[in-house]
Amino acid sequence: xxxxxxxxxxxxxxxxxxxxxxxxxxxxxxxxxxxxxxxxxxxxxxxxxxxxxxxxxxxxxxxxxxxxxxxxxxx
Numbered sequence: 001x002x003x004x005x006x007x008x009x010x011x012x013x014x015x016x017x018x019x020x021x022x023x024x025x026x027x028x029x030x031x032x033x034x035x036x037x038x039x040x041x042x043x044x045x046x047x048x049x050x051x052x053x054x055x056x057x058x059x060x061x062x063x064x065x066x067x068x069x070x071x072x073x074x075x
Contacts, residue, residue: 008063011070 032049
C-alpha cells in the first residue's frame, strides 16, 4: 500500500480513517496502530493493536482478514 490517508468501513459497519506511514497503519478514529511486518504475493503479515498476529490480503477494495474470517472495505 502507498503511504497516505483512506477511509475504511469495517465489517461491523463502523467507519474509520487510516493513515499509513511506512510499515505502520494508524487508525485515527480509535487510536489503534497495526504494524505490517511482511508482504509476499499479496499477503501481508500484521501485528494488530491487541497484540495478535494475523494475515491480510487485499483484493480490489476489500481487505480480507484471513485469520479472523472478516473483511474491511477500503473507500
